[in-house]
Amino acid sequence: MTETAKTPQVxxxxxxxxxxxxxxxxSFGPDGALYVAEAGRGGxxxxxxxxxxxxxxxxxGATGGITKIQDGxxxxxxxxxxxxxxxxxxxxxxxxxxxFDAEGNAYxxxxxxxxxxxxxxxxxxxxxxxxxxxxxxxxxxxxxRLSDFGAYEQNNNPDGQDVVTNLYDLIIEDNTAxxxxxxxxxxxxxxxxxxxxNLETVFSTQSAIDPLTGExxxxxxVPTSVAVDPDGSLYVGxxxxxxxxxxxxxxxxxxxxxxxxxxxxxxxxxxxxAFDRAGGLYVLEYDADGILNGSxxxxxxxxxxxxxxxxxxxxxxxINPTGLEIGADDDIYISNKGFIxxxxxVLRLSFEEDILGSASYDLENYDAIPSVSFANAxxxxxxxxxxxxxGDSFPVESI
Numbered sequence: 459m460t461e462t463a464k465t466p467q468v469x470x471x472x473x474x475x476x477x478x479x480x481x482x483x484x485s486f487g488p489d490g491a492l493y494v495a496e497a498g499r500g501g502x503x504x505x506x507x508x509x510x511x512x513x514x515x516x517x518x519g520a521t522g523g524i525t526k527i528q529d530g531x532x533x534x535x536x537x538x539x540x541x542x543x544x545x546x547x548x549x550x551x552x553x554x555x556x557x558f559d560a561e562g563n564a565y566x567x568x569x570x571x572x573x574x575x576x577x578x579x580x581x582x583x584x585x586x587x588x589x590x591x592x593x594x595x596x597x598x599x600x601x602x603r604l605s606d607f608g609a610y611e612q613n614n615n616p617d618g619q620d621v622v623t624n625l626y627d628l629i630i631e632d633n634t635a636x637x638x639x640x641x642x643x644x645x646x647x648x649x650x651x652x653x654x655x656n657l658e659t660v661f662s663t664q665s666a667i668d669p670l671t672g673e674x675x676x677x678x679x680v681p682t683s684v685a686v687d688p689d690g691s692l693y694v695g696x697x698x699x700x701x702x703x704x705x706x707x708x709x710x711x712x713x714x715x716x717x718x719x720x721x722x723x724x725x726x727x728x729x730x731x732a733f734d735r736a737g738g739l740y741v742l743e744y745d746a747d748g749i750l751n752g753s754x755x756x757x758x759x760x761x762x763x764x765x766x767x768x769x770x771x772x773x774x775x776x777i778n779p780t781g782l783e784i785g786a787d788d789d790i791y792i793s794n795k796g797f798i799x800x801x802x803x804v805l806r807l808s809f810e811e812d813i814l815g816s817a818s819y820d821l822e823n824y825d826a827i828p829s830v831s832f833a834n835a836x837x838x839x840x841x842x843x844x845x846x847x848x849g850d851s852f853p854v855e856s857i
Contacts, residue, residue, distance in 0.1 A: 469810045471775060474791075475532040478802030479521060479547065481793040483555035483627060483730065483781040488562035491528035492783070492791060492804070495566060497552035498522035498541025499799035504583075506576045508544065509622065516542040516572075518581055522552035524566065524592070524599065527804060536592060536599030540568060540585045547799025555628040555781075556592070557635075564592035565651065566601070567625040571641055574608035574623050587611075587623045589635060591651065605648055607637055610655040617643040617660050619678060627683045627730070631690070638681045638694060645684060645694055645712070659716050661696060668701050669750065675701065682744075683730040683782075688737050693721060695728035695741060702727060702749040709741065722761055729756070729796070730782040737763035742782040742792065746773055754778050758792065758807075772807065 475481075480497035487493050501519015508514040522539030525532055541552035551571040558564050570577055570587040577586045587608025590601045611623040624641035636658065637646045645658040661679035668675045678699035685693050692712040707725040710718035722739065729744035739761040746757035756776035760769045771790075780796025785806075794803040 469808050471772075472806045472808070473803050474530075474806050475525065475527050475804040476802070477800060478525065478793075478804070479523070479541075479799045480543075480550040480552070480797055481525075481781065481802040481804060482553070482796055484783040484791055484793060484804065485555070485557050486783065486785065487526075487558055487564065489528070491526045492785075493535075493556050493564070494525045494527065494781070494793060494804055495553045495556050496523045496525055496534070496802070497550040497554060497569070498539065498543065499547030500541050500543025500545075500550060504581050506542065506572050506580050508549070509571050510549065511544070514544060516544060516549070516551065518542055518583060522550075522568075524553065524556055524595075526595070532804075535595040536601070538598065539566075539601075540583050542570070542572075542581075542586075543799065549797055550799065551586075551624065554624075554626050557628045557630050559630045559633065564595075565604075565628065565630065565635065566590050566592055567607075567628045567637060569624045569626055569640075570608060571622070571624040573621050574612045575621075577608060587625055589625070589628070589637065589648065589651070604651050605635075605653075605655060607639065607646060607655060610646065611639065611642045614657070615642070616657055617662070617678075619643065619663070626681075629684050629686060631686055636684055636692065638684045640680050640682050640697065643679045643681060645681065645692070658692075659712060659718055661694070661710070661718060664698075664706075666701055666703055666706065670701075677701065677703070677706070682728060683742075685731045685733055685739075687733045687739075688735065693731060693733075693739070694718065695725070695731040697727050697729065697744065702745075704748040704751070707743075709739065722765060725759070726757075729780045732782050732784050734784055734788070739763075740771075740782060740784070740790065742776075742779055744778055744780065744796075758782070758790070776805075 479499045482495045498521035503518035505515040505517040520538040522541040523534045524536035526535045539553045543550040551569045554569045556566045589605040593600045608623045622641035626640040627638040647656045666677035680697040680699045682697045683695040704726045705724045707728045708723040711721040727744040730742040741759045743757040756779040757773040758771040781793035783791045790807040792805045
């Protein structure tokens with residue numbers, strides 16, 4: 459593995475939206491605005507067992523949404539999307555990504571982090587684990603269910619592990635939707651946004667050492683991100699499941715046979731990836747020292763196009779970041795505090811020079827400039843260790 463280095467070149471960080479409810483992935487629309495998926499804060503409706511905290515329950519509420527950021531103004535333009543969360547609004551499952559096709563039509567995916575049977579029998583909210591079309595951004599928005607990816611996991615369970623689904627990342631290429639299911643450990647696709655769901659590949663389990671017992675355990679992949687390089691190849695980044703080892707996460711390239719090959723390794727708890735125009739890879743880490751190690755600080759790491767150089771762009775400035783987008787101006791946009799209701803942010807990282815060159819930055823002496831806040835409610839930081847992405851159980855009382 460190549461050495462990670464830091465050199466100062468960032469001009470600043472700006473908070474362009476705050477007060478968000480568990481912001482996840484981001485995407486620029488045809489109008490030039492930045493759209494952010496908010497997983498919400500749950501509610502007081504029907505409940506299902508938490509996949510990550512024994513004895514806890516996630517309760518339903520129509521508190522998810524999509525926020526539009528443009529000209530210094532943040533406005534939630536789609537409201538009342540389904541959400542599940544703990545009583546304090548944290549660890550939410552809900553809308554995780556929004557993307558636009560070549561004609562400017564908007565689509566989103568709604569996660570679940572549970573067995574799809576719980577959606578049908580306990581929640582009775584069919585929008586979970588679906589690909590949806592956003593029909594309108596006016597008057598609170600409207601949407602149509604297009605494809606039940608949860609039913610695919612229920613009927614097929616390609617990885618042979620627990621039947622769990624959590625749609626977490628979406629890209630659209632050549633009229634095909636590619637969906638990463640973090641709970642099912644697979645990459646799925648669907649052409650023309652309807653009809654048959656196709657299995658692209660499965661991300662296999664790996665062996666790991668339980669830090670509490672020293673015994674060998676089976677660790678799931680938990681893929682969380684999918685991106686396309688300038689040549690059109692697909693890449694997938696993984697969070698990794700319990701025990702969430704540091705430097706165990708990998709970025710895979712999907713080869714011509716449809717199989718994942720390791721492109722870059724040695725990362726920790728990847729939450730998103732993106733390519734710049736020159737083929738440089740940005741890797742966003744949800745928790746840079748591992749979910750079980752106490753700190754919530756994430757990291758943004760740049761991998762040069764030849765794969766030989768790695769540069770840490772940001773670390774302690776990021777708190778459980780969940781989404782990454784590169785703007786037309788080459789600024790970088792990050793969803794920050796992605797599992798905390800009422801405290802989520804969108805950050806803009808700007809640079810002194812074109813990041814397509816050496817791309818090596820440090821943010822230790824930045825000025826965070828709050829510009830937008832539209833939520834009054836807030837919660838304390840998450841107190842318990844959890845993995846709401848995969849649906850993996852981990853006995854937090856033993857940590």
